[in-house]
Amino acid sequence: MRCAVYPGTFDPLTFGHLDIISRGAVLFDQVVVSILHNPSKQPLFSLTERMEQVRWSVRDISNVTVDNFSGLLVDYYRQNGFHCIIRGIRNQADVQNEMQMTQMNESLDSSVQTVFLPTRPDFLFISSTLVKDVALHGGDVHHLVPPHVQDALQNRYDQKRTD
Ligand code: COA
Numbered sequence: 001m002r003c004a005v006y007p008g009t010f011d012p013l014t015f016g017h018l019d020i021i022s023r024g025a026v027l028f029d030q031v032v033v034s035i036l037h038n039p040s041k042q043p044l045f046s047l048t049e050r051m052e053q054v055r056w057s058v059r060d061i062s063n064v065t066v067d068n069f070s071g072l073l074v075d076y077y078r079q080n081g082f083h084c085i086i087r088g089i090r091n092q093a094d095v096q097n098e099m100q101m102t103q104m105n106e107s108l109d110s111s112v113q114t115v116f117l118p119t120r121p122d123f124l125f126i127s128s129t130l131v132k133d134v135a136l137h138g139g140d141v142h143h144l145v146p147p148h149v150q151d152a153l154q155n156r157y158d159q160k161r162t163d
Helices: 015-027 047-057 073-080 092-108 128-136 147-162
Strands: 003-008 030-036 064-069 084-089 114-118
Touching: 003 015, 003 073, 015 030, 015 064, 015 084, 015 114, 030 047, 047 064, 047 147, 073 092, 084 092, 092 114, 128 147
Parallel strands: 003 030, 003 084, 030 064, 084 114
Antiparallel strands: none
């Protein structure tokens, strides 16, 4: 069974990420969306919230599961016997960054395989930071994130406004 990991911060998951997950699920027997737990960062959503948001969003894709990891991706990859890392590519800047990360990972463990999947044109402009900025200022994000994430963004920013 070919099992791939799609790692990321997912703060929050967007339709761009979901597009990559859906296409990964066609290419591999199993895809594990794994959320980086980085205690030095201050995400908008906790790890538990992000895991729950991703789980809800992939509930109809039978061969996708959700996990989290901390530390080096290559260690997590090896410990779990993955066959491949999936990364999405939106533009030239992503290519440069992803190439650098891929080569770093390969220098740490030459057995690690990575595939880049091009993001659908409709989602090329999306980033989690921009989505949060639009939501913070009361903008409509229904075309950018799943409904569950949209509600979570609205609740979080409503809560912050009343704090
Ligand atoms: N569509 C829309 N947006 C996308 C996207 C897509 N297909 N792919 C990425 N993005 C956006 C995200 O929304 C995010 O936006 P933001 O910067 O505004 O928040 C940005 O691109 C990058 O997000 P993500 O794909 O989640 O990657 P990341 O940079 O947060 O995490 C890891 C990358 C987790 C793979 C990397 O940091 C890692 O492996 N860390 C573990 C430690 C380690 O091993 N370090 C050495 C590795 S070289």
